[in-house]
Amino acid sequence: AASAKPARLGLCAACHGETGMAQIPGAPNLAGQKLDYLREALKQYRDGRRNAPLMRAAIGPISDADLDELARWYSAQAPQQQGTP
Amino acid sequence: AASAKPARLGLCAACHGETGMAQIPGAPNLAGQKLDYLREALKQYRDGRRNAPLMRAAIGPISDADLDELARWYSAQAPQQQGTP
Numbered sequence: 539a540a541s542a543k544p545a546r547l548g549l550c551a552a553c554h555g556e557t558g559m560a561q562i563p564g565a566p567n568l569a570g571q572k573l574d575y576l577r578e579a580l581k582q583y584r585d586g587r588r589n590a591p592l593m594r595a596a597i598g599p600i601s602d603a604d605l606d607e608l609a610r611w612y613s614a615q616a617p618q619q620q621g622t623p
Numbered sequence: 624a625a626s627a628k629p630a631r632l633g634l635c636a637a638c639h640g641e642t643g644m645a646q647i648p649g650a651p652n653l654a655g656q657k658l659d660y661l662r663e664a665l666k667q668y669r670d671g672r673r674n675a676p677l678m679r680a681a682i683g684p685i686s687d688a689d690l691d692e693l694a695r696w697y698s699a700q701a702p703q704q705q706g707t708p
Binding site for chain 2: 560563564565566567569570571572574575578579587588589616617618619620
């Protein structure tokens with residue numbers, strides 16, 4: 539279910555935060571992002587169509603199940619307004 | 624200023640909505656996204672490092688000023704929780 543924390547969340551949270559609010563410059567917010575978009579982006583990082591070395595290293599050969607679990611988790615997070623620089 | 628609507632907003636709004644909520648499957652929400660991330664993503668679509676034919680066609684040779692104006696606009700929009708499919 540989307541409520542339980544994904545096993546691999548820690549790796550993502552370093553840059554995207556556990557609740558999908560970016561923690562480092564350059565990282566996007568993921569909270570409340572569209573589920574189909576998150577899935578597609580993760581797949582493109584996994585197979586290299588999106589060439590972001592950091593993301594490729596972070597997700598590596600992620601399984602479909604883990605990929606789906608992470609996409610669901612972040613899509614289910616409430617987006618928060620934050621000060622835009 | 625971020626409050627005035629960007630001249631080229633109409634092109635983006637077709638898929639991303641005027642306030643940054645995705646209008647079509649596969650398009651991401653942009654409302655409240657990090658400004659630096661939006662700028663970088665737009666630049667990568669412009670120069671082809673991100674290979675999304677639809678986006679390349681949509682933004683074409685966008686000027687830095689237009690690119691910045693659009694990134695500021697969407698970053699300034701309040702993210703809205705919506706039913707995640």
